[in-house]
Amino acid sequence: MTDFAATKAMFDLPEGVIYLDGNSLGPLPRSTPARLDSMLREEWGKLLITGWNKAGWMAQPMGLGDRIGKLIGAEPGHVAMGDTLSIKVYQALASALELRADRKVVLSDNGNFPTDLYMAEGLLRTLGAQYELRIVAPDEVEAQITEDIAVVMLTEVDYRTGRKHDMAALTAKAHSVGALTVWDLAHSAGALPVDLAGAGADFAVGCTYKYLNGGPGAPAFIYVAPRHAGRAVPALSGWLGHAAPFAFDLEYRPGTGVERMRVGTPPVMQMTALECAMDVWDMASIEDVRARSIDLTERFIAGIEAACPDLELASPRDAKLRGSQVSFRFADGYAAMQALIARGVIGDFRAPDIMRFGFTPLYIDGDDVDAAIAIIADVMNNNLWDRAEYKVRAAVT
Template sequence: MTDFTATRAAFDLPDGIVYLDGNSLGPLPRAARERVAREVEVSWGRMLIRGWNEAGWMDLPEVVGKKIGRLVGAPTGSVVAGDSTSVNLFKALTAALDLSGERKVVLSDSGNFPTDLYVAQQALAALGRGHVLKIVAPEEVDGAIDETVAVLMLTQVDYRSGRLHDMAALTAKAHAAGVMTVWDLAHSAGALPVDLSGTGADFAIGCGYKYLNGGPGAPAFIYVRPEHAERVSPALAGWMGHAAPFAFDLGYVPADGVNRMRVGTPPILSMASLDAALDVWDGVSMADLRARSIELSQTFIAEVEARCPQLTLASPRDPALRGSQVSFAFAEGYAAMQAAIAHGVVGDFRAPDIMRFGFTPLYVGLDDVVRAAEVLERVMGERLWDRPEFKQRAKVT
């Protein structure tokens, strides 16, 4: 049985805050603070260039990849960490296209995180081979998978509604039609059980700073199905993905397996923070996490609906169809969320009217959920969202 009291104690959370925004930026694990301080003081400050060997910097992308792999059902050696989520999506999409022959359609949906669509639009234009990006509604994806499609590129959990795609079913249908799959696990990794091996997903990428708590802008990760890895000729190549980076040969020879998806020198301080943050997951069962996540989110929905008739559930009601977040729609959602934040309940807002709350059992408990509903009841009952100080928009919303 997972000890969520112990995981909660592993985080340094500000007093008096209910933090329901870990789906956007995970909070600070105590071990990450200590690790970053040590990397700066000892590994960089004292070892200097020897840090690459003696502090293990060279192997960090694999070490971190292995830890993430356990959380997403990927075997050792199939995941590496580094670069941003967008850059990893570019790597995965171009690799998938390279393996998919002459078909010209990349299929995605309008619930995808927009940056994924930007990556695809610009990558397809740059490749200049006549690929088109076909964007359908999330519920139309299944019906749009056919033998014209080269690559199915989806984010498993919708960033606004939390709606969950059925990765196993869609991947199976894609494979039956000869379609490669690229899954974005930004809101899945660390949020719910994922079985990359079992579903047969071809490529996957994901984020280090949301449910994995690696710190702001922590490196992302990429998974390549082992049977594909040796066939991938990366569009984005660099010395860290070379078979012999320190031979300094003029010709590119890809490293074995997924290591060829490494490119340049990774940001070590951010990577070390993520590495330490992942140790919080030792002993956490993903099944326990999922059960707790559902308990938290179902309780939240029930409490909010009982207290706040002004708010409309914007997430699937069935938890089996939902990731680990819950959204409510409200026309003045931006101001309402600012008011909630001012009263100690931190969620976030996504245009046009979505109030978004993430449920992260590592450090959020039932008491937090009830308190969040109480604060929302006050924000609604007292119309705090109508106060001018809560309506002023910040640069980053």
């Protein structure tokens, strides 16, 4: 049984703040500053370039990959870390398309995160006019998985509403017509149990700065199913994905399995910070996290709907159909969210009208939820958001 009071104590949370935005950026684990200081002084400072061997920097991408793999139901040795989520989306989609070279259509939905669609558009444009990115409504995806589809590319949990796709069912449907799947787990990893192996997923990608608490700029991960790992050739054939990087061959030879998906130099400082976050995850069960998340989100929805009639629930009402976030619609949602942040309740806003709140049981509890409800009710019912300074859009919303 996970001790959530103990995990909460592992984070450095500002006094007077209720942090409901861990679905966008997780907070700082208390151990991270000292560990980074040690890495900088004792490893980089004293070992210099020998740190790649002596401090194990080169092995971090696969070691961390296995630690994250346990949270997403991946087979050992089939998750690699590094680069950004956009890069990993590109790699996974390109490899999947090459494995289905006789088909030219990528199917996605309009709830997908825009960068995934942008990466797909760019890739397909370079491949030629015969390729098509087909975008449908989320509830139309299953019916649109037909025999002309090469790849179904979806984000499991919708970043705006928290709506959750049925990974196992959609993957099975894709396979029934000969298509492959690429799953984006940006709002799943660390939020709910994922079973990539059990669902038969082909490729998956995700970031580590949200629910996994790796910090701003933390590296992304990529999963390649064992049946594809020896055949999938990365379009971005980086030096560290080579079979023997230090042989300095002029021609690319793919490395073993998912290691061939490594591209650039590992971001050692970011991976060191992520290791601290994963130490906290070693204290928790993802099943316990999911159960507590459902309790917290149900409590929040009931409280907000009772106290704030101007807010309209945008997330699925059935907890089984949503991730670990709750979204409400409000026409002046940006201003309202800025007013809440000024009062110490930090969520975020997604255009055009979504007020989004993330629930991360590692450091959010029932008292936090109740306090947040009271502040939100005060701000909304007394129109405290209706001030000029709250309506000025910042670069990040």
